[in-house]
Amino acid sequence: MNTYYYDHCASSPMPQTVIDTMSELMKLHYANPSSLHKSGVDAMKLVDRARASVAERMGAKPEEVLFTSGGTESNNLAIKGLLGKTARSAKHAIVSSVEHASVYECAKQLEAEGAIELTVLPVDSAGKVDPKDVAAAIRKETAIVSVMHVNNETGAIQPIEEIARIVRKHPHVRFHVDGVQAIGKVPFRWSGSGIDLYTGSAHKFGGPKGIGFLLAKEGIELAPLLSGGSQENGMRSGTLNVPAIVAMSQALRLSMEKMDARRETMYALRKRLLELVADIPELLVNGVSAVDEAMETAPHVVNLSYPGMRPEVIIHMLEREGIYVSTQSACSSKSLKPSRVLMAMGHNADRSSGSIRISFGDEHGMRDIEVLGAKLRSVVAGLKPLERTGK
C-alpha cells in the first residue's frame, strides 16, 4: 500500500543530502568547537560558516543568529530571556490566543508564578490577530509582544508587519515572532522587518530535530535559560551541535531555494483540496475556507473538523488507508481537550475537539491530493452511521 505523509507541520523528512552532510560531519568533526586545538577550530569554522549561511538566508547579520535546540527552546528563551533582563517595572507581556504551546504555556507559567501580567489577544474567525488590539493592549510596563508568523493548526498568516509597525512606536517594547511554520513557506526578510526576535526550527524545513535558531536583534540581551559554558555570547550554554547546525543551514538553503516553486505548487494543492472537501458536507474547514481565498493562509496547511466525530477515529481510519494526518497540533494531539486555537476562533467545543490537520510537503502532487480527497470521502461515508447525534 502506498503511504502518504500529510503531517509536515509536525515534522518533515530530511533530504538525502542533508542526512549525508550530518553523518559525514558526525564522523569527521566530532571535536568540540570551543576547543583551542586545530580540530576544535575547524569545527568552529564550520559553525561560523553555517551561521553566516543561516543569516544570509534570513536576511540577518551572522551575529544575530543564536543556535538553540529548536522551536520550543527559542520561544522560551525569547520570552523568559527577555523578561529576565528587563527592569522590574516592565513586567507585562502580550501574546495571542493562538500561539504555539511553547509561547502560550511559557507566558501562562510566568503569569502563574506572579512574574508578569499577561494580556492574551483574541483572534477573528479566520484565526487572525487584529493589530488594533495590539495597539490597545500596550502599556508603559509592557516588555514583550509575541505573535506567531503562521499558525501551526490552521496556517493563518498573522499581520506581523503591521504589528511590528505598531510595536516600533513604543521603544520599550520588544516584538517576538514564532516563525517555525513560516520558514520556507511564506516570504520573510528579517532586516527591515522591525522584529526583535524570530524563532526557527530545523525539522520543519527538512533539517534534523533538536536544532533551531533564534534571531535576536543586535544589542538585545537575553537572560540564559541554562547556566554553563557561556556559548553563544553567554545566552545559550551547551556544546554547539556542529553536525546539526551545519545540516540545518544546508536544509534552510535547499528549502529557501525552492520556496517560490513550492508556494505555487502547494497553493494549487490547497485549492484543489478545498474544492474536494467542499463536496463532503460533514467536513468543515477551519480558518479560510473559500476556495478563491485559498492563498490567504500559508500554502501547506488545511484544517478540517468533523463535528461529532472523535478525531482520533478519523486519524486511525485514514491511517488504515495509508494516510497520515494529525489532530490539532502534534504536540497536543494526545489530549482530548478541544483545540485552544479553534475555540479562540469562536468555534464550539464539538467542532474544536474534532479537528484534523493536513499539511503537505514537497513530495506531494495533484494526484496525491485526488487520492486524499477520495479517501476522506470514503472514510467519512464509513463513519457516518457512527456519528454522535446528541449534541
Next chain:
Amino acid sequence: MNYELVLVRFGEIVIKGRNRNRFETMLLTQIRMALKPFEKLEFVRSYARVYIRLNGESYDRVAERLKDIFGIMSFSPVIGSELELEQIRENSLQLIRNLSVPPKTFKVSVNRGWKQYPHNSIEMNHLVGSHVLRNTPDLKVDVRRPDVELKVDIQKDLAYIYCEVVKGAGGFPLGMNGKAMLLLSGGIDSPVAGWMAMRKGLKIEAVHFHSYPFTSEQAKDKVVALARRLAYYGGKIKLHLVPFTEVQTKLAQSGHDSLIITLMRRSMLRIAERLAEQNDALAVVTGDSLGQVASQTLGSMNVIGRAGSLPLLRPLVMMDKQDIIDCAERIGTYDTSILPYEDCCTLFVPKSPAINPNLNIVERAEAIMGAELERLIDEAVQGTEVVVLKDGGADVEASDRERQEDAWF
C-alpha cells in the same frame, strides 16, 4: 535622476610633468580593474580626466567603488545633453531641480570646447543661467561664492552638464611610488598605516610574524582577513607569514627582560629588510605612533630603527589614537582588528619594558647571541610562507578547504 556619465578627475598626478601619461594610464588601468564587475561601462580618456559611460549601470554603486580608488581627486555624475540650446537649458534646469539639497545660489560656467558651437561661452552662461533662474523660485545668482556651480562643457558630440563634485580618495595611483613592506600585526594601527602608504602610491607587501604555538591559528586568520581587506584597495596583496617562534624564544632567554620588545623589534626589522630585498621593496612601513607604547617612544624608535637601513615609513607617527581608530573604521579594518587573538608582540611582554633602551646594551646583547641569532633569522626568512590574497576572494589554501566543505552547505 538618471546619469549617463561619470567624470573622473585625476589627482596629484597632474603635477608630474613628463611622466603624466604613464601615470594616467596606470590610474585608468586601476579604475578599470576596480570597476570590472560593472560590465557595461565604457571609458573615454581625456586630459587629466576620464569619462565613464554608465550604459545603464547604477551610478550609486559605481560611485561607491570610485571613492576608494587612490589617485582620483574627485568625480561628478554628468548628464550628456543633445547640443540644441533648448536641450541644454532644459537638462540644466532638471539637474538643479533634482539636487538633494536645493541650492540658494548658483552660477553657470560654460566651457565651449567645440569652437564651432554658434553661441560663445559668455552668451551661453547667460542663456542657460536665465532659463534656470526664471524657472526656479528662490534661486539667486552668486558668481563669487555660489552654493552650486553648474558646469556645461560643450563638445562636438554632446554637452556635458554637471554640478555635483564628490571628493575622491586622493593620493597617487597604486604602485606609482614603488613598493614597500608593511609590518602587519593584527592590531588597529598597522592596517591603517598600510592603507595610508597605499594611498600615497606605494605597492604593499605585508609581513606578519607568528609564533605558533605561542599564538593561535586564529591570530593568523585575523591577519589574513586584514590583508584581504587591504587587497580591496590594492587589488592583490602578497602576505609573508614569518615563523618567529625560534627567534623569539632565543631572545626571551637573553636575560634582558626589559629589552625583549626592543630586541624582538630589531629582529623583525632585519627580517623585513631581507624580505624587502628579495621582493624589490625600498622601504618598511610600520604602524608606529609616537609614544603609544614602550616600543614607540622616541628612544625606542631610535634604537629599533638602527637595526635596519631602509627608510622606515611611519604614516601614523603624529596621529592620535582616536583618529587612527576612526580611520580604521572608515576603511573597514577595525572590527577585525579588535578580535581578541594575541599576536606575537603581546606575548613575552615584560612587566616593565624599557621606554628608553640603551643602544650599547642592546647591541652587546645581540653580539653575545651572535651567529646563533643570525642563523635563526636566516631560518625565519627561509621558512616564510607567502600567500597572495585577492579582494573578496579566498586565499588558495582556505578555498581548497572550503571547496571540499562546499557540499555540506
